[in-house]
Amino acid sequence: MSDIESTQSAPGGRQRPMSELETVVVRFAGDSGDGMQLTGTEFTKSIALEGSDLATFPDYPAEIRAPAGTLAGVSAYQVHFSSQEVFTPGDQPDVLVVMNPAALRINLPDLPRGGIIIANVGSFTQPNIEKAGYTSNPLENGSLSSYQVFAIDITKQVALALEGMGLTAKEVGRCKNFYALGLMFWLYNHPMEREEKSIRAKFQKNPKLAEANITAFRAGYYYGETAELFPTRYVVPPAVIAPGTYRHITGNEATAIGFITAAQLASLPLFCGSYPITPASDILHTLAMYPHYDVITFQAEDEIAAVAATIGAAYAGALGVTTTSGPGMALKSEAIGLAVMTELPLVIVNVQRGGPSTGLPTKTEQADLFQAVFGRNGECPVVVIAPATPGDCFWMAIEAARIAVRHMCTVIYLSDGYLANGAEPWRLPEVASLQKIPVTFRTDPQGFYPYLREPMTLARPWVVPGTPGMEHRIGGLEKEDVIGNVSYEANNHEKMVRIRAEKIARIVHEIPEATVYGDPSGDLLIVGWGSTYGAITQAVKSLRRRGYRVSALHLRHLNPMPANVGQIMASFRQVLVAEMNLGQLLMMLRAQFLVDAVGFHKIQGRPFKISEIVTKAEELLGAREQAELCTHAEAV
């Protein structure tokens, strides 16, 4: 816990002094069944209402319920909150709440020396200690001496608090997380009443359980107050946040809401064909809640049917969106080719996860960029875009839809597991400020041909079945230019290949120019795309604060790239491309711009830490400084 700025002693014997903090990172960790995700989201809600800026990230195992107490079953939720602008969920926790030995074992490496551990000592039984792979109790063997350890028997405390409420042992056990939450509320000086209301709402159907959880929550809070365990309480002052109405939003929610909004702005029904896949399924779940918004969700029999039905829907005049992750993307590639050949508007959402194959289903990665840009048979150009933050998913969903229907093309929207499940406070846009998406279905048979093109965009007309006098046939075979009949003619094929490429290339004229964070020229430009935005921006911010001439370029449009990317890169002595793969954007930039950029790669299923990017940048800058020093030395 850094940046202790002021300490004020609260009056009253048992009141603890109150320390003001600029920024705090708390991680809750426990067994999958311990309710850590709920604890985290409840705490996050309260933080938002207290006015802090924040970002969150859940880290849960691929197994739904791995055997209790094992390392495989550990689930965690991290929240970073601050009185300053927050860009990431935080490199490392200041406070680690662990509900069992396995959670300690897994998460301890991330905790800096001096960090706070709050451990449920009641779960540190011999079997649990062994299951976590410890040979002796880490709370007792002195191995944690460089941390501040608060060992509390939450299991026993909750059992005592809930005695006589007529609950089963299992039900009692499931209230432990609210005890931990109560303790955090006390530690960070959050009001209890709001949370009690929230618990009541959450357990509306089971008032007995609601009361039990509230009791556990209060017990945790009062334990903090009474036990004199913690020397201080903390308060994080409100951040300076742009005025407006906010909600807490994950990337997947923002994606779903963005597409509904886009469809409404285009006055089209929204069709989402999808097949369940982690970490994309929540988009389908969210969309399925909104049939009254002209949203059709279709859970198909497989990934191929999901995209095929979506293409059918686009053909019939809907805004067609299919959502998936890498393995599903692989299955969809033939159908994407069909969408490109038939030049129908189609949006494909790929919430990337660790690959190849099944890979790391619940972990994040950015290794599907090549797949998105190149991964089909034939010359098969598509637009590729990537949101930068959970809130940005809303805007990029609208952008994807706008490009697809205006240019009659396929747009691949690359999110990732980190954006999908990460959350941040999101300022709601004014509905009136949202731009309509103009869509015209051609209904005039006069002079109609299926592959006539709009001169500016090269888009072909969108004609939906049911329109009289315009019956025509389309398909995956090569089409005769303009006329649209099947054609195997050699020159026609080359012409059509070039037109399809040109159609995508021209979109560069309609996308915004890229903007640089920092100065427009300098010693080092750090280029990123997708969810690395937060870590790179914060890294650049702190490097600049220390006087380095470092800037950041974040790409939201990856194919085509904004027109000024080459020129921006040319204004820096060095270019570093940081991405969660082995250098895919790096290779594209080098190929397109002949720039001698270097890469920084992390493929661990986890996002970059700010410090990792800072260190890499220092290495690049430092290497240059050393070289300069040598020259000086030689000169002397």
Next chain:
Amino acid sequence: MTQCNPEQAPKLTRKDFISDQDVRWCPGCGDYAILAGIQRVMPELGIPREKIVFVSGIGCSSRFPYYMNTYGFHSIHGRAPAIATGIKLTRPDLMIWVITGDGDGLSIGGNHLIHTMRRNVDLKILLFNNRIYGLTKGQTSPTSKHGMKTKSTPFGALDRPFNPLSVAIGSAATFVARSIDIDSPHLQYVLRRAADHKGTAFVELYQNCNVFNDGTWESVTDKDVRSDRLLVLEHGKPLVFGKERKKGIRMRPDMSPEIVEIDGNTSGLLVHDERRHDEGYHFMLSRLASPEFPEPIGVLRAVREPTYDELMTEQGRTVSQQQGKGNLEKLLHAGETWVVS
């Protein structure tokens, strides 16, 4: 499906459904007869051309949409039922025909076919069964006979074949029928029945590939043998067949079918009931196969059940009634919000 209203719709003829494209099937292909049959039946339905969409996958039969002067989508291998589902759910007012073959529908696209049928999406699916891969020039298909020698199985196919009707009935299709390319009146009857059915209508068409599998159906469809080898189904009529109509089918006490000689008296024979809800009897019919039994043609099964598109529309209406028509303001403000001033 579009409401059939022949009196108001402009009178269309067979010619109206012929597109300007040259038909490119091999001369003598059974597909020609099927195309002609469909082009004859279409004007009778009283549905304007623009409300009709033909969707196909890949294979010889899948060229079909090019030859129909309606909306058409020649898609990718096996995926036509999925594409058609997307069209139907977006535009329930359109009448959608899926044209597929034994390879397209039962091999690469088998998954889509069974799931479309179980959902009962309102699509008319015609499966042209020639028991061979024609477009790729003669490999074994999922309906090829066991042991059949083809280019890919020079020493005989090891596969056991699928029976398309059994697959359809096993998937709880609400309409299952069979007809033959060369029997024009019967073909048109079955097509009309499929068109009139609300829900997934699955029709298997025996079709001859005169290049790679010529005569594959001869043993049952040849003029000389057909009355003994085919069982023409009619709802409410006993299962009688044979040149003299002196053979019938009844059930043994062990629930297996047997052929019996009859002499005018049909009592004790099975009486065809296409509307039975349980699939057992229809499945039994689908298993009747040459040489032991005559092969059934006609409508095996036709039951009315809510279609997926009807249920979807209904669900949307109910939610809209309960929650009100959605608007963006409500959408964005859903869940907990807070104001920063």
